[in-house]
Amino acid sequence: MADDHDKDKQLAEKPQTPLLDTVNSPADLRALPREDLRQLADELRAEMIDAVSVTGGHLGAGLGVVELTVAIHAVFDTPHDRLIWDVGHQAYPHKILTGRRDRIRTLRQKDGLSGFTRRAESEYDPFGAGHSSTSISAGLGMAVAAEQQGLKRNVIAVIGDGAMSAGMAYEAMNNAGAMDARLIVILNDNDMSIAPPTGAMSAYLARLVSGPVYRGMRETAKTIAKKLPSVFHEPARRTEEFARSFFTGGTLFEELGFYYVGPIDGHNLDHLLPVLTNVRDAGEGPILIHVVTKKGKGYGPAEDSADKYHGVSKFNVITGAQAKAPSNAPSYTSVFAKALIEEAKNDDRIVAVTAAMPTGTGLDKFAEIFPARTFDVGIAEQHAVTFSAGMAADGLKPFCAIYSTFLQRAYDQVVHDVAIQSLPVRFALDRAGYVGADGPTHAGNYDAAYLGALPGMVLMAAADEAELVHMVATAAAHDTGPIAFRYPRGDGIGIELPERGTPLAIGKGRIVREGSTIAILSYGTRLAEALAAAERLAALGFNPTVADARFMKPLDEELIARLAQSHEVLLSVEESAIGGFGSHVATFLARNGLLDGKLKFRPLMIPDVFTEHASQADMYAAAGLDRAGILAAALDTLGYDEAAMHAAADRIG
Structure with missing residues (x-):
């Protein structure tokens, strides 16, 4: 009865959306009178707020593009016209309008909708996203593909101003500006406005310069200029550009070869619709439309606190209060930040670098105490790494804090600018391993493999939050190379933390449970699950050894050899992909004749697939990296058949 009451209450509180209820595709939207689109946008915003309050996810960015989403689908013939959302976390309104409304409350849930755009999910998602600044490159590729195949098609790339800080966006614009491909870039300026709109005059100018009359006059002027002596060509071009830029801005984009329109109010459909229509009908050549929006638009709590409501857990729509599960332990991110602050208090050469993620990496806390020693370089991981290398080359101690998944974007810089020169850059890799609802685009599964291949690189993985404190101290003290x-993402296990870390001996692990027959060698935060599996094995009559490797590079070869020579079974356990810790252990064992038939070695790692979004617990279970999976692997390696394993599991519960 209580469940029925809760369902009735939810139905009663669900927003009324009579117009949105008639829209199952963009074609339905295009059939509506233009004067109804304002109401549709209001209903779409209410639906999105309600859906995200149930699932959690990215809120502010999507609220900021509601009107823009409606306008794009009203003007362009999607999916024939290609619409690409950079990053993709602002695409929830787009998903609702493109046939996925019935599943919108499965966002980021197991077997539900992705929190980002995804090709396999809908024909309206022509390009998958997750990382930033890829949309213009992909859009240009699609525009060229259309041209090569003789198709008349618009390609629209929507990119936020934050994503414009990445060099890839400018590389793509530089390429597109030298071509006549049919590419429309919409710059969603939602933070630090490049040139704020000035009301009705700005909107009028945007309509004017995007319209056929002005563009026709511009082409006529170009034709006349060509008939003049060549000495007049460049002054004429600059005069026209200056006159337009004086009122509208956009000289940078013009220099890159884009026809610039804007800025315009991204929440005013009376401004958006005519400009988009003009641009749609403009013909060939790349165009950039500059729209100014507000993150969190239409929802007070999100407007007032853009950072807090960028990504949210489930929340109360009326109060905005987010529902977060209580924890007795701090997050790994906050432990890192506190440990780095303690080190920096004692060493004024320590500096911190982040690539547009000060809050996500905890460096916002560091910046409160050491503002002059904190550097946020924007979404520019390549620059962040080489910038850190430059500081290290001249005596500073840079901590480059980047999510594991984002460091992938700077791998060449890690190799060429840091590792080859043996510069002591300290890399703090947050969100290593499974990240749950953010799915495969954000999974930090590969750092052990791609960094482990580099000579001279020291690699550590914290088993718990106390070990993380010690590893920060170890990195601070390490001056002989990277x-x-x-x-991982999430909270620690709740153990007592030291006030300040103690540097660890490089390349040395530790035994945390002494036993025989079975040895479990853990690298990283699977140690707690390995110990839990060991207790279950002990209940079955075994007496397993459990070790914490601490280091993947250099390996503790003495410890591994000891485990291999004194046990029948050796399991390695890690929350990373093939090519990581287990591969290094296997190579050492093989090279030293320790796989002689007596020892049974099995590496446990993340499977060689892109794992779909789900809870982290579900991911660990599916990968066999929880206590049950480790227990099953140990018994199977010992030769127990499936029936015996089930019987054993029943005995220990």
């Missing part, structure tokens, strides 16, 4: 330490 060093990296990884730690």
Whole structure:
């Protein structure tokens, strides 16, 4: 009865959306009178707020593009016209309008909708996203593909101003500006406005310069200029550009070869619709439309606190209060930040670098105490790494804090600018391993493999939050080359933390449970699950050894050899992909004749697939990296058949 009451209450509180209820595709939207689109946008915003309050996810960015989403689908013939959302976390309104409304409350849930755009999910998602600044490159590729195949098609790339800080966006614009491909870039300026709109005059100018009359006059002027002596060509071009830029801005984009329109109010459909229509009908050549929006638009709590409501857990729509599960332990991110602050208090050469993620990496806390020693370089991971290398080359101690998944974007810089020169850059790899609802685009599964291949790189993985504190201290004290330490998303296990870390001996692990027959060698935060599996094995009559490797590079070869020579079974356990810790252990064992038939070695790792979004617990279970999976692997390696394993599991519960 209580469940029925809760369902009735939810139905009663669900927003009324009579117009949105008639829209199952963009074709339905295009059939509506233009004067109804304002109401549709209001209903779409209410539906999105209600849906995200149930699932959690990215809120502010999507609220900021509601009107823009409606306008694009009203003007362009999607999906024939290609619409690409950079990053993709602002695409929830787009998903609702493109046939996925019935599943919108499965966002980021297991077997539900992705929190980003995804090709396999809908024909309206022509290009998948997750990382930033890829939309213009992909859009240009699609525009060229259309041209090569003789198709008349618009390609629209919507990119936020934050994503414009990445060099890839400018590389793509530089390429597109030298071509006549049919590419429309919409710059969603939702933070630090490049040139704020000035009301009705700005909107009028945008309509004017995007319209056929002005563009026709511009082409006529170009034709006349060509008939003049060549000495007049460049002055004429600059005069026209200056006159337009004086009122509208956009000289940078013009220099890159784009026809610039804007800025315009991204929440005013009376401004958006005519400009988009003009641009749609403009013909060939790349065009950039500059729209100014507000993150969180239409929802007070999100407007007032854009950072807090960028990504949210489930929340109360009326109060905005987010429902977060209580924890007795701090997050790994906050532990890293506190540990780094303590080190920096004692060493004024320590500086911190982040790539547009000060809050996500905890460096906002560091910046409160050491503002002059904190550097946010924007979404520019390549620059962040080489910038850190430059500081290290001249005596500073840079901690480059980047999510594992984002460091992938700077791999060449890690190799060429840091590792080859043996510069002591300290890499703090947050969100290492499974990241749950953010799915495969954000999974930090590969750092152990791609960094482990580099000579001279020291690699550590924290088993718990106390170990993380010690690894920060180890990195601070390490001055002979690059060093990296990884730690996962989420909270620690709740153990007591030291006030300040103690540097660890490089390349040395530790035994945490002494036993025989079975040895479990853990690298990283699967140690707690390995110990839990060991207790279950002990209940079955075994007496397993459990060790914490601490280091993947250099390996503790003495410890591994000891485990291999004194046990029948050796399991390695890690929350990273093939090519990581287990591969290094296997190579050492093989090279040293320790796989002689007596020892049974099995590496446990993340499967060689892109794992779909789900809870982290579900991911660990599916990968066999929880206590049950480790227990099953140990018994199977010992030769127990499936029936015996089930019987054993029943005995220990």
